[in-house]
Amino acid sequence: MKHFNTFICIFLIIICHSVGYSQNISTGIYSGVNFSDIHGQDIGGKWESKPGPVQGFYLGYSFNKSIGIQTGINFSTVYYEHKTTNYPYLYITTSYYDINPVYYYQGDDKMDFSFLRVPLLFTVSIPSAIQFNMKAGLIFSFMQDHSLSNSYYYPSSEPDNTKKKDFGYMFSSGISYPLTDRFKTTFNVSYITGRKQFLENFNYKHGSSEVTLGFDYEFLKKNKTEVNSKFASDSSSKKITVTFIGGLIVSSNPSTVDGKKYSPVFGPSIGFSVNIPLKYGYSFISGVSFERKGYSMKDSSSLFYRYLKNDNPTYYIDTKVQVDYAIIPFLISVPLGKSQKLFFNTGPWLGLKLNARNVGVAYNEYRSESSYTIRKTIIYDDIEKLIKDNDIGWIFGCGVSLPVEKNYRVDIALQYSTGFKNVFNNSAEGNQQNLYDPDPIIRFRTISLLIGFRIP
């Protein structure tokens, strides 16, 4: 409710500040595919990202050429399927004295849910030939139908009391291409995460990603000349640019506990940023990028996701911990030299965890008087519960911005980023205090090589 009130306040402020600008109403329909992405899982196992249908209708209102709101109705069916692991998931008991892992098997699960959803979103558009937009806000879900294939969720004698209503967050970005003066075709990618546990006694929360194609029709649109004149008269807006960014990051976990056991891993970084010019050549940069951080391990351990060695069956593991974040930077960019080709930027960032997993292989050699086995375990474990939901940190970056054809520019940047928080959720392993197994610390640091394509 607190989030909702904040949302309404911001909404009213935007309306008050937008009345003097061009406004229009747009509507559209879309259809596409959602890919399930369950959240809040108790650690272990792989939830397959299953495709499901999504269709919807939306109604948007823009206060000016860049900012608006959007709502609508969305019908979607989300399919969840857990893959049988056949290997024990390891987690640590809470016992003070016993640091031996407990082994836990999770079987097959299938669940599907049909929703009617109502989003309520802010929209930010970057006017250009191909319009780029970002949306963020709340989404309210009303479950229409569902099925649970696995009887262990509920004993047969008890009623199925799956939660019918949910609310969550929705982030979306996409492009639209004008077909006529009023018609556009749209392509959007959305990320939806529910906030309520939908099964009693389980931590599961709904989640999915959507890829949709649609058509947009604009009402009350002023003619093109009017729009362009408005656009031309707004000198500050003219210089706002969007940069599509992609690159590689090297992520490491120089943890103070067994830090040498962990090695860096490569991951992608992809996103966009909005560059808002300030005075004296400075600019403020924000946006969203998807980043995969993590670390790798090649060692003997009783756990797959971190180093723990004891007397129990020990695995030789070759695994990676991967944590997907939506990174929102808040940077100040400073030009270096008069040419403004070189720049330095720095500022904080906020990271929102999207997923966390442990992947790789583990080998276990077991020897007894009557047997000798070598087992290879192909690991895919959801470890969302072990990683905190968000992270904050600071970025230092520098780069060069090269003009290319027309008004486009290519930015090549090198960034160093460090997280401030220990993102490992110790409570997920219990409150053990053991000198031989001190609480782990995971604090990501990354070095990124990024290439940006700046669109005026």
Place this chain on the structure above:
Amino acid sequence: MKRTVLLIAIFCIGLACTRYPDPELKLLKNYSFNFQTGQAMKFLSGEWVSDSVIFYAVNSNNPLKDSVRVLFEVVEGGGNVTIKSSYTNKNGFAYTGWKLGSESFAQKLRAKTYDTSGNYLTSTNLIEYGFRNDAWDTCSFSPDGSIMGMVADTVNKVSFIIANGGLYKQGERYYIWNGMNDPVVNSPRTINIDRNGIIYISTGTGELIRSNDHGESWKTCTKPYPDRPYYIYVSISNDNYIWVFVWDHNTRFSKDGGNTWNDAGSNLSSYGYGNVFRLKDGSLLFHGSNCCSLNRSFDDGLTWTKIETPGYSIKLYVNDKDEVFIVTQENGITIYKSTDYCSTFNNVISVSPEWGTSDNDNIFNKWGNFYYILIPGWGILKSADLNTYDVYWVNNNLNNLFIDHNGVLIAKDWNMNTVYYRKNSAK
């Protein structure tokens, strides 16, 4: 330029959309090992273990092709093997011969296995037992581990034990005990033998059965307490009288092998169950399981007169010379001797056991020219004349002692599942 940017974007998206394999567990190597030759078999030390020792090894992932190298090694007992290194054949078998040594009772053969690349796989042990001469061999086998009673007929060369609620006859080797299935022998509880080799067994229902043919056949005697369906205590005196005792009846005795029964007088049963000896003067000497209960009868058991004893006497023994020995709880355990029909007693030996018991069945055991005196909680003394004693074996866990018709000592541990065999070499 746009194409370059597009390619970079596609590359990054591709990285982000990595497809991971499903979780899976694969057995890359899966070997099983075992000895086909039975474990924990009993042999005499120095014997061969069966015709040959058979070892089986197979990799279930590749059972037909994957041969295993096997190194056989004796690691306990001091024996030796005929083949020290071998490979499993196409059926997974490897063979060797194993001759037991005599360094220990439990003897261990180890098969160390290696794959075809020479990588060590595991070690598998085969444990067999070799009974040795002149050494105590600790056994926790069945039925002898829970032996309750034994008789040994040295004339007819048979020994029987009661164990696990059954009757067993010693087999061709002293450690082999074969169950006897006779419908008359039902729930045997005690076993005794008289000087004529007649064996008596009492049952859980208070019956007394006897065998006149060394255990070949059994027949029921007259029931000593016809109205009592519970177990009884039995002892046989050196004049072949049978004495029976229960807590709530008179002590009774039979002069004719269990056909007729007589009540012992003087409330003898108040002293508990015990032993009776016929002295050369015709009198009877009795000591019960209760303290200080030495009694003598001059009228063939009808009346009894109590005799004072030194210390706290608990056990009576009379040898062939009519020398009377009483075991007392003075200073631990002290044995007194009387050569004047209990008028005076002389201390002959004292020992300090770890613990005491009221169950003092077989303190005095004679084999050949020697007595083996079992002191529960202490160990075994050896004596030729019961005047001087040698320490034979100190073992605080001992609770009872039996000697079979071959002279093999079988000492029983207090834990009720372990016995110690000792076969002495003929000298």
